[in-house]
Each structure stands twice: as structure tokens, then as C-alpha cells.
Amino acid sequence: MITERVKELVSEIDNAVVTSKEQLESFRLKYISKKGVVTELFDNLKNIAPEDRRAVGQELNTLKNLAQSKFQEFSAALENSADANPEMLIDLTLPVTPNLQGSLHPLTIVRRRIIEIFERMGFNVSYGPEIEKDWYNFSALNFADNHPAREMQDTFFISKSEGDVKDDVLLRTHTSNVQVRLMERQKPPIRSIMPGRVFRNEAISARAHCVFHQVEGLYVDKNVSFKDLKDTLYHFAKEMFGKDSTIRLRPSYFPFTEPSAEIDVSCFICKGKGCNVCKYTGWVEIAGSGMVDPNVLTNCGIDSEEYTGFAFGMGIERITMLRYGINDLRLFTENDVRFLRQFEGA
The missing domain is CATH 1.20.1270 (Substrate Binding Domain Of Dnak; Chain:A; Domain 2)
Structure with missing residues (x-):
């Protein structure tokens, strides 16, 4: 069977x-x-x-x-x-796959725009280490040994040397360390910007974070004047915020520049009339700047009698918040897809 x-x-x-x-x-x-x-x-x-x-x-x-x-x-x-x-x-009965194309982070969009503007003015781009010695982050930049920025409430120290404070190792608090390294290895003329991530020991809130991004600029050559600094930032403001933008300089103090000035740009939202963004003053602070202190040039091996220079620095997060009307700094690091998708095609 x-x-x-x-x-x-x-x-x-x-x-x-x-x-x-x-x-x-x-x-x-x-x-x-x-x-x-x-x-x-x-x-x-x-x-x-x-x-x-x-x-x-x-x-x-x-x-x-x-x-x-x-x-x-x-x-x-x-x-x-x-x-x-x-x-x-091909299975024609399957549902259509949705468009899952990603988008650039808003900080990346603004950083690229800043670099583009300064590159057209003749600046190149320089990068440096995020873990740095005190010499490059503070001492070479004319910070006194007892300057408050050296204290633990502002700086993340990795190791403290038993001897000279210049050998302390820390997370850089600004990208000025790249300026020092650039001036040490390159003779003037020097014209460069330094974008990058920086670290400060601050409480995280809607207006502050312990990790953020800066872009600094440096121009060193013979006969560089304060007018050169003003014209450079004036052109940047018009390219970044619109042709109707104007800037003003307010006297300030930084250890590594003298004279120093805070840079304000006319509020591009209310056109100077006053709004929540500019706190009804018509102006928004965007950067710090000044003429490079002769001591800094000397520390980096540049003859301060022959050369002068200017430097400036601005926070990329701050410019991004102003540009897109963002009111909470923490949104940049929370990776909320609902927030990031708003910048598709930007």
C-alpha cells in the first residue's frame, strides 16, 4: 500500500x-x-x-x-x-514608503553660513584640540594666575599640575586656544576663523549650557586697525542678518584684547523698534571683540612693535536662536525629532 x-x-x-x-x-x-x-x-x-x-x-x-x-x-x-x-x-500592493530624508542640524546650518561669509572675506578655517593645556587656553592669552575664569566654577579641569599652573590640563573654555597655536606656528599675515565646541562649568538652563559652540576670528598683519575690525563685523552683520542691519560697539574688557568692545546688531525682527527678542532696546548682542593685546602677540612669538591685529568671538547657539526665534538653548542638544524636522530644506 x-x-x-x-x-x-x-x-x-x-x-x-x-x-x-x-x-x-x-x-x-x-x-x-x-x-x-x-x-x-x-x-x-x-x-x-x-x-x-x-x-x-x-x-x-x-x-x-x-x-x-x-x-x-x-x-x-x-x-x-x-x-x-x-x-x-516589486510588490505593488505594499504601501508607499514615506519620505524619511533627514535634515541638517540648525547649528550646522548657521555654522556653515558663518564660515561661508568669512571665507568670502579672505579668512581661512582653523581647528584645534578640545582638551588643552592652561598655557594655550589662559596664560598665553594674558589671563592672570588669579583670574576668576581659572576657578572650578567656570572651567572643567582634567588634571592640576603640582608645579607651574601653565601645565594644567582642561577642557577649553573658548576656541582662542586655536588662535595661540596658529600664531605660534605661522608668521603674519594671519587671517582665520576658529569654529568649534567649548565647555564651561555652568548650570544647564534655557539660556546657558555646559557645552556650546563658538566661532572666533583673528587677523594679524602690519597696520591692522580698529576700523578694520569694525568694517569686518559690519559686513558680517549685513550678510548674516540682512542689508538693513547696523552695528554698534560698546566699550568692554577682555584680558586678551585692548581696547575691547561688545558688538550689538540692530534687531532684525523689529527693525530697531523694540520687541521681546531685543528686550525693547532695538539692539541684540552678538559678539565680543577688540585689538589683540601686545602681550598676547609677544607670548606667541610675534613682534608687537611691527604687527597689530584684531580678534572677535561669537556664540553659534546665540546667533541660531536669534536667526530662527528659538527661546530655549536646551533644544539644540535634546535631539527632539519634532524640533529638528522644522529645519528640513533650510
């Missing part, structure tokens, strides 16, 4: 035709699966007389091997057919 059934199945398998994935699956279910006819015949082997089991078992193994061989043959044939006809790989 089983022998006759085996012969019938052998004939069926030999004559089977499979031209689609559905037919292939039907073939598998009927002949190879655990509930298929071949498995059923193996289950009935126990009803065969002991003296005939060996011979019948060999026939069933031959049938099983034939079914598996045919299945592999059909699978390979269908796969080759799909490769030759790519359209067969």
Missing part, C-alpha cells in the same frame, strides 16, 4: 511545475512540511511488518530526498528569474 503511494508521489513530484512563489509554497506544504504527505507516510511506517520496514523506509527516504531536491531546484529557478526581471521584485 505504502509502496504504491510512494510511486504515485514520485510521479507527481517529477511532473510538478512551479512558476510562482505561491506554487512553490504549495509544493513545500504538500511534500516537505511536517504536515505533508511524506511525513505522514513516515508516521505510518510503524504499521508495516517488521521484515518489510527496512525496504519501505529506504523508499520513503528516496522520496523525501527527491522532494527536497525538487524544492531547491524550483527555488533557484524562481530566484534567477527574478534577477533577470527586476520588476518581479
Whole structure:
């Protein structure tokens, strides 16, 4: 009985035709699966007389091997057919895949725009280490040994030296360290900007963060004047915030520049009339600047009698917040997709 059934199945398998994935699956279910006819015949082997089991078992193994061989043959044939006809790989019943194209981070957008503006003015771009020695971050920049910025509430120190404070290792608090390294290895004229990430030991809030981004600028050459600084920042303001923008300079103090000035730009939202962004003053602070202190030039091996220079620095987060009307600094680091998607195509 089983022998006759085996012969019938052998004939069926030999004559089977499979031209689609559905037919292939039907073939598998009927002949190879655990509930298929071949498995059923193996289950009935126990009803065969002991003296005939060996011979019948060999026939069933031959049938099983034939079914598996045919299945592999059909699978390979269908796969080759799909490769030759790519359209067969497309399932037109599937839903359309949504557009998942990402977008640039708003800080990246603004940083690239800043770099573009200054590159057109002849500035190149320089980078430096985020882990720095005190000499490059403070001492060479004319910071006194007892300056408040050296204290733990402002600076993340990695290691404190037992000897000279200039050997302390810390996370840079500004990208001015790149200016020092640049002046040490390059003779004037020097004209470069230094974008990068900086670190300060501050409480995180809507207006402050312990990690943020700056872009600083340096121009050192013969006969560089304060007017050169003003003209450079004036051109930047018009390119960044619009042709109607104007700037004003307010006297200030920085250890590494003398004279020093804070840079305000006319509020590009209210056009100087007064609003929440400019606190109804018509002006928004964007940068600090000044003429490079002669002591800094001397510390870097540049003759301060022959060369002068100006430097400036601005926070990329602040400019981004002004440009896009963002009121919480923490949004830049929370990776909220709802926030980031607003800058697609920007």
C-alpha cells in the first residue's frame, strides 16, 4: 500500500511545475512540511511488518530526498528569474514608503553660513584640540594666575599640575586656544576663523549650557586697525542678518584684547523698534571683540612693535536662536525629532 503511494508521489513530484512563489509554497506544504504527505507516510511506517520496514523506509527516504531536491531546484529557478526581471521584485500592493530624508542640524546650518561669509572675506578655517593645556587656553592669552575664569566654577579641569599652573590640563573654555597655536606656528599675515565646541562649568538652563559652540576670528598683519575690525563685523552683520542691519560697539574688557568692545546688531525682527527678542532696546548682542593685546602677540612669538591685529568671538547657539526665534538653548542638544524636522530644506 505504502509502496504504491510512494510511486504515485514520485510521479507527481517529477511532473510538478512551479512558476510562482505561491506554487512553490504549495509544493513545500504538500511534500516537505511536517504536515505533508511524506511525513505522514513516515508516521505510518510503524504499521508495516517488521521484515518489510527496512525496504519501505529506504523508499520513503528516496522520496523525501527527491522532494527536497525538487524544492531547491524550483527555488533557484524562481530566484534567477527574478534577477533577470527586476520588476518581479516589486510588490505593488505594499504601501508607499514615506519620505524619511533627514535634515541638517540648525547649528550646522548657521555654522556653515558663518564660515561661508568669512571665507568670502579672505579668512581661512582653523581647528584645534578640545582638551588643552592652561598655557594655550589662559596664560598665553594674558589671563592672570588669579583670574576668576581659572576657578572650578567656570572651567572643567582634567588634571592640576603640582608645579607651574601653565601645565594644567582642561577642557577649553573658548576656541582662542586655536588662535595661540596658529600664531605660534605661522608668521603674519594671519587671517582665520576658529569654529568649534567649548565647555564651561555652568548650570544647564534655557539660556546657558555646559557645552556650546563658538566661532572666533583673528587677523594679524602690519597696520591692522580698529576700523578694520569694525568694517569686518559690519559686513558680517549685513550678510548674516540682512542689508538693513547696523552695528554698534560698546566699550568692554577682555584680558586678551585692548581696547575691547561688545558688538550689538540692530534687531532684525523689529527693525530697531523694540520687541521681546531685543528686550525693547532695538539692539541684540552678538559678539565680543577688540585689538589683540601686545602681550598676547609677544607670548606667541610675534613682534608687537611691527604687527597689530584684531580678534572677535561669537556664540553659534546665540546667533541660531536669534536667526530662527528659538527661546530655549536646551533644544539644540535634546535631539527632539519634532524640533529638528522644522529645519528640513533650510
